[in-house]
Amino acid sequence: MELYESEIIELKEIYTTDLKKEIVSFANTNGGTIYIGVQDNGTIVGVDHADFVIQQIANSIRDSIRPDISMFTSIELLKDENKSYIKVTVDSGTKKPYYLSDKGLKPTGVYVRRGTTSAPASEDAIRMMIKMTDGDSFETNRSLIQELTFNSLSKEMERRKLEFTGVQMKNLGILSSDGIFTNMGLLVSDQCRHSIKFAVFQGTDKLVFKDRKEFTGSLFEQLAEVYKTIDFYNGTMASFHDLLRTDERDYPEDAVREALLNAIVHRDYSFSGSTFINLYSDRLEFISLGGLVPGLSLEAAMLGASQSRNEKLANLFYRMKLIEAYGTGISKIISCYKGKSEQPVFESVEGAFQVILPNVHARNLSMEDAKYLPILQLFEYxxxxxxxxxxxxxxxxxxxxxxxxxxxxxxxxxxxxxxxxxxxxxxx
Incomplete structure (x- = not known):
C-alpha cells in the first residue's frame, strides 16, 4: 500500500502526545486518517509495543479532547509482513469545535487541517464553528472561556436559599448537557466580559464630566454595584404639608430598578460593547445594545407584550425574584411617573434600546436652567x-x-x- 501525506492523511513515525492535535484538527475539518509507524516518505517502519501505544491513544482521545470525540474515532492494528503499525481514523465531528481540554476554546486549543499541517484556528473561526453547531442563541452557545468561577452568583443563590449544584447549573443553562460552560455561564460568572459604564455629567449635555465608573464581574455583582451608585446620586427633595414631611427622590426608585433590570436582562450580549447609563441634571438615561427582539414593536412592548432575547437569563432573574413577570417592566416605569408633569421616554432604534427617566424635581426648570439643579438641590440640606x-x-x-x-x-x-x-x- 502506497501512503503519502495529504489534507486527509497524516504519517507519524512514532507516537507522541502531539497526536491529539492532529485528531482535533481532523475532527474540526473534514476528517482524516493518521498512520503511526510510517515515515513521511510512506515507508512502514512499524511500532514497538503496539498494544500499549493503542491504549495510550485511546486514553488521550478520552481524557484530552472535548467534547467527547470517541464515537467519531476508531483505532486499528495493521500488519505489513512482520511489522505492526496503527491506523487512527477520525470522522468529521458534529459538535465542533473540538479542543484540547487543558488549553480550552481558544487558538492554542482548537486546531483545523490546512493542507498537510494542523494549524491553530482563529477566534473568529472558533466562533463560527460554535454558531454553526450550537445555533443562533447566544446563551446556549459554548463559551470561549471555560475557566469560570461563580462566587458572586453562589452568594446570591445562598442568600435566597436556592440550590447551586452541578445539576442546577445544567438546569439553568450554565452548563451544557456534556458539561461545557455556555455563554449563559459566562454572563453570570465572575469572569463576565461585558460591563456597564456609568457617567455623571454637569448640566444637560456631555460637555463636562463630573464622574465616571465602569462595573465588571458577574451580572449580579454589576446589578448591585450600579444600583448602589445610582442611589448615591439620586437626590431627595423634602416637602411639607402642614406638619407632615414628605421625602421624594429625583428618580423613583422602582423606575430606576426596572430600567436597570431591563438593560441587563434584555440586551443583546452577542455585541461586545458596554451598557451605558448617563446621569444629567434633568434626566437619567439607560442605553442597552440590541434594540427590541425582531418582530416586537415598541408599541407592543409598551402594552406589555414580551419576547425575551435571553430566556435562560430572564428565567434565572425570575427565579431569584429580581423580576416578577415578563413584560411588566415598562408599565411599572410608566406607573412610577403617574401624575407627574414629565414622563419617561422609550426609544428603540436598530441596534439599541433607550430608557430616559426624567428628574421629577427638574420639571419647574426650563431645559436651559436645568444645569442649576445640582446647586438648587443643596437647599435640601x-x-x-x-x-x-x-x-x-x-x-x-x-x-x-x-x-x-x-x-x-x-x-x-x-x-x-x-x-x-x-x-x-x-x-x-
Missing part, C-alpha cells in the same frame, strides 16, 4: 449656601462658580444675603 459650596458641587474653579451664581441671581433662582466674607445665598 442647607438653608443657606456659599460660593465654596457651589464650587464643590460643580467640581469647578472660583471663576466658573461666580459666573453661575450671577446667572442664578439674574434669573431670581436664588437671593443674596450679607456681604463680603459673610455672603450667603438662599432659595427664592
Amino acid at each position: 442647607k438653608k443657606e449656601i456659599t460660593r465654596s459650596d457651589v464650587e464643590t458641587v460643580l467640581g469647578s474653579g472660583t471663576t466658573h462658580a461666580i459666573n453661575i451664581v450671577k446667572e442664578m441671581l439674574d434669573k431670581s433662582l436664588i437671593e443674596k444675603v450679607g456681604n463680603g466674607r459673610l455672603t450667603r445665598y438662599v432659595r427664592k
